[in-house]
Amino acid sequence: MISRWRIAAALAVIGATFPAIAEIPMSERKSGYDFMGKQTQAMQDDDTANAGMLWVLDGEALWKRHAGAANKSCADCHGDASASMKGVAARYPAFSPALGRAVNLEQRINSCRAERQQAKPLAYESKDLLALTAFIGRQSRGLPITVADDAGTRKAIESGRATFTRRQGQLNLSCAQCHDDNWSGRLAGAPVTQGQPTGYPIYRLEWQNLGSLQRRLRNCLTGIRTIVPALGAQELVELELYLMWRARGMTLETPGVRP
Amino acid sequence: MAALVFGTVSARAELKSYKVIGDAIPQSLTGAAGDPLKGRAIVANRQVGLCLLCHSGPFPEERFQGTLAPDLAGAGTRWSPGQLRLRMVDSTRINPATIMPPYYRVDDLTRVAPAFAGKPVLNAEQIEDVVAYLSTLKDVKK
Amino acid sequence: MAAARALINVPPKARRGEVIGIKSLISHEMETGFRPNATGQLIPRNIIKEFVCTYNGVEVFRAEFFPAVSANPFVSFTTRATESGTITMTWTGDNGFHASESVAITVE
Amino acid sequence: MTELLTTAVTRRRFLIGAGGAVMVMAAPSARAQFVAEGEARSAAMRAAIKAIVGENSLPQGRIKIELPPLVENGNAVPLSIAVESPMTDADHVKAIHVFTEKNPQPNVAVFQLGPRAGTADIQTRMRLADTQLVVAVAEMSDGSFWRDEVEVVVTLAACLEES
Structure with a gap:
């Protein structure tokens, strides 16, 4: 059970260093x-006052745009993002057994580009990568992390x-x-x-x-x-x-x- | 590894030596008294002293002072100059869990940014100026 | 990527004579011209200077912007719904910037 | 400048005041220079207002500015302005002018409206280089001018980055 493991881990940390207070109780977050x-x-x-929505709109356009040697769009594989991407951003970063390490959403988008679209990775913090991340993230708005x-x-x-x-x-x-x-x-x-x-x-x-x-x-x-x-x-x-x-x-x- | 050790040693060599007695460093780091006016400017300066990020103090002209640490008003009543000096130099010697950065220590720090590596937050003269200034704060009212 | 992305919010339907709220947001850095780059030289000004709203071709609202308007300019204002038709918003600025968005409104 | 959690100087690099106003709080001469610049800018605001209002009187009233008295970031301060007016052909607001005291340029925006607006009720977001006065002037169809002004305190954001 995750909670028991969490307490054990928290105790280990307290023992190892000198934090004055432990983690924030769940109810006070x-x-x-x-x-x-x-x-x-x-x-x-x-939404019309939230400037982040400008990037979501850009991301929506990118979602549908064909890219790379495979000439495929995100939508070609994943279809309607409001269904296929629902909840995805809420569970990233995630551990990738194939890579043997944790991968964040930006990296996940880029590995999809490399493998499925045969396209160059988008630079970290570039407008396009932020736009796609925001668009995918928007599909999980309101969902629990x-x-x-x-x-x-x-x-x-x-x-x-x-x-x-x-x-x-x-x-x-x-x-x-x-x-x-x-x-x-x-x-x-x-x-x-x-x-x-x-x-x-x-x-x-x-x-x-x-x-x-x-x-x-x-x-x-x-x-x-x-x-x-x-x-x-x-x-x-x-x-x-x-x-x-x-x-x-x-x-x-x-x-x-x-x- | 050798370079790292060498860097640390040479940086430490630049710091004045001092002796901790009880919870204080009774002797001035420079052998001279600091200038309280300069000390006030250091404390108020958010890029040099950084103090007002966490502390509030008797600085009516400074907006947005911190609330993470005790008010500096009355510091000169609560602590002797020697006690203030140790709290500036390395507060972790008094409370290992303190949030107060060590202002005059360069060893046993982890992953210091290259621009700051081997340098204390304040030099010995600045420490003495701040100690001199804080010692003037006798009134707990702002 | 498109040069600019705009979000506009106009109620799709209104009663004749009703005062409706209109909101608009457009992507633009609004570089002030007062900001130095890493080498200390001023980055040239690049702002949207003008925002115009027309209702079936008739101008109903206009704004002139200076560098003190925030990046990704947001404007909210009102107009009276007079007849069914098209509400168009146009932004123009430095370096030939031009963007336009239109939406239909039905007035009953 | 790799400093720090929050600094006036670093902040100004992100704000419109950055150009000529980079200064160091601690140095008395720099501070005096900043004060002098501030006075010059106040004069610039008065001149910009006079260019609109001319010799007309500019009483306080009919127009209302809403700005949060203490804002979290000077880069995007929500500004609401409303003017009392029937907004008829005979009696309406022609324009709303917005000015600031300490930005590098006193003009912020001009909004032109007419009877078709229904109300004189606008919102936008503005930049404030520092704590300062914001003034809005309503220009009415009868040729009168009205003003409102509000002092806004700008806080410093914590944990800025190098540019």
């Missing part, structure tokens, strides 16, 4: 949405958890110190939030653009003056997976709007 002002919430809630329970997934989650709880950088901070222990506080003027990845890719007002969870993670890592892994790095994929596991059962909001 909050989306970044809950930390936002009413006006920013309203931007997310209204789910994470598989198998040995490969569990191992990858553990690896992500180790990254989350590791003190690092010149400022010697771990993710957990802010986002588990201090989410009710304010860093300068801004709420710290719990770091629940409920709306990715998000339209971040700061960016004036859509961006991936990895882009957001890299912002925080830059802040604590640590070595920032490249986009797509396995360490970041596993951190993403851990964060999704931490947010399991919470509702996917893609495309989210955040300050």
Whole structure:
């Protein structure tokens, strides 16, 4: 049972390091949405006000576009995304037994391009990859985040958890110190939030653009003056997976709007 | 590996040595008293001292101060200069789980970004300036 | 990829004389011209300057934008439903930018 | 600049104020220069308003700005403006002009409407380079002008990135 395993793992972590507080209880988890002002919430809630929808529209067009040497579109294999992609984004990153590692949605899209379309991979954080990710993510809006329970997934989650709880950088901070222990506080003027990845890719007002969870993670890592892994790095994929596991059962909001 | 060790050693060599007595570093890192006015500027500067990201303090001109750590008002009443110095230099010596970054330690850190590797957050003079400034904060009211 | 993507929201049906709400959102970076690049040089301005809404060919709303309008400009306004027909929104800007979207409205 | 969780300077690189306004809070001379620039910009806003209003009086009233008093990010601040008007052929709002005090340019947007609008009720999103005053002016069909103004406090987003 996953819950028993979770408690055991949590205890192991407490024993290994010095976190002041353990994980956030399930009942106290909050989306970044809950930390936002009413006006920013309203931007997310209204599809004609949510700029992330512009990327969803682009993604819809890309879904139907033929690409690569195979001259196939996503739709040629998967048909109507509202049926075939429903729930998919809510269960990524996922462990790929074939590859022996966790794969995020962006990487999954690119492996489909390589294998089925015989097309070049889309660059990480490129407009097209964000658009397809947002379009696929949109098909799971309102669904609960789910994470598989198998040995490969569990191992990858553990690896992500180790990254989350590791003190690092010149400022010697771990993710957990802010986002588990201090989410009710304010860093300068801004709420710290719990770091629940409920709306990715998000339209971040700061960016004036859509961006991936990895882009957001890299912002925080830059802040604590640590070595920032490249986009797509396995360490970041596993951190993403851990964060999704931490947010399991919470509702996917893609495309989210955040300050 | 050898290069890593060498880098750490050479960086550490730049730091002034100090002696911890109890929960304090009684002696100035530079051997001189700091400048409280410069210290105030360091504390208020969000790129240099970073303090107001987590702490609030008696800075009426600064909006959006942090709430993650104790208010700096009254710090000079609560702590001696030596106690403040150790809390700046390496707060983990007092509380291993603290969120307070070590401002004057370069070893035993993990994966420091290249631009900051081997450098303390503040140098010895800056630490002394901040200690001098915090020591003036006798009034708990802002 | 299309040059620009727009989202517009107009009620498909309205009563004659009813005041209806119209919302529009278009993809555009709205580069201000005041922002330096990595080498410190200003990135040239590239904004949408004008937004016009016509109702069966008659202009009912117009906006002039400056660089202080946010990226991916959003505008919401109202108009009176007068007759069935077409509502068209047009955006024009720097570097020959031009985009247009139309929707039908039925007025009873 | 690899700094940090949140900084005024880094933030400005993302905002429209970036150009000439890059400055360091700690340096008194830079700060003074920024204050001087701020005053110059206030004067620029007054001049921009005068270019529309001319010698007419500009009382407060009839127009209402809604802006969150404290916003989370200056890059996209939701702005609502409503003007009391019957919006008839004889008595309507011709235009709404929006200005700011401390952006590099005082003009934000001009909205032209007429009796067919039914109401004078518009929404958009604007950029605010810093905490400052936003002024909206309604130009009425009878030639009168009305204004509203609101001070908006802009917070700094946490955890910015290098550009």
